[in-house]
Amino acid sequence: MATTKTTDSDFSTQVLQSDKPVLVDFWAEWCGPCKAIGPALEEISEDKGDSLSIVKLNIDENPLTPQQYNVRGIPTLLIFKDGAVVAEKVGALPKSQLENWIEQSI
Template sequence: MSSELIKDITDASFTLDVLESELPVLVDFWAQWCDPCKKMAPILNEIAEAYKGKLTVVKLDVDENHATPAKFGVRGIPMMTLFKDGSVVANQTGAVPRPQLESFIEESLKQN
């Protein structure tokens, strides 16, 4: 279901995969049972392809990884959190169409 450009990460790999990444990282906090999360999957695949080399897209299953969602205040899913230079830049909660997600990414990267 996920593109080969999207990596599944865990609490254990979060620091290396996200906080220490040289590229900005869009983290998709999701769960298997979440229908809106499933609706976002193809959009995230398209984003990963469109932003290849400029942005990394990763997925973190909130049911299997509790520490990271708690640390970053994830209260609803899907939640896309954009990290740059190891810090949270912005959050987008809920399923959104691709143009809205692209606008969120572009505006967030411009401001930071």
Template sequence: MATINVTDESFKTDVLESDKPVLVDFWAEWCGPCKMIGPSLEEISEELSDKVTIAKMDIMENTGIPGEIGVQSIPLMVLFKDGKAVAQKLGAAPKSQLKGWIESEL
């Protein structure tokens, strides 16, 4: 399963009410490091599809949720479980590090 795009409108349904953990990648089109980790997150999404959903939220198109959560820098990845943010990671990292971090938090 590929990554999904979430919006301010779909966040509650897609993330908070999900029956499995959801990793939300807060990003923007102008953010170089965000674009660097995009392909890695796509691959991790395929590899861990039975354990976690990986979602992307464009902070330029959606300002409500990033504002509520307090997103100040991107890329910021926040892991949600049972409707709560349980872990976050700021900045780009190699795929192996990203996957290891996600697996350690699940």
């Protein structure tokens, strides 16, 4: 299962009400590091699709949700479990570090 997009309007349904952990990637079209981690997140989504959803939220098109979660820099990755933030990372990381962080968080 590949990453999916979410918006301010369906964030609650896709993320907060999910029955499995959700990693939210706050990103923007103009952000180089955001684009750099995109392929790694796609691969992780393929590997962990059964136990983790990965959704991307474009902060330029959806300003309300990043503001609600105090997203100051991008890429910001938040892991939600049962509707609450359980882990946060700011900045681009290599795939191996992303995988370790996810493993420890979920």
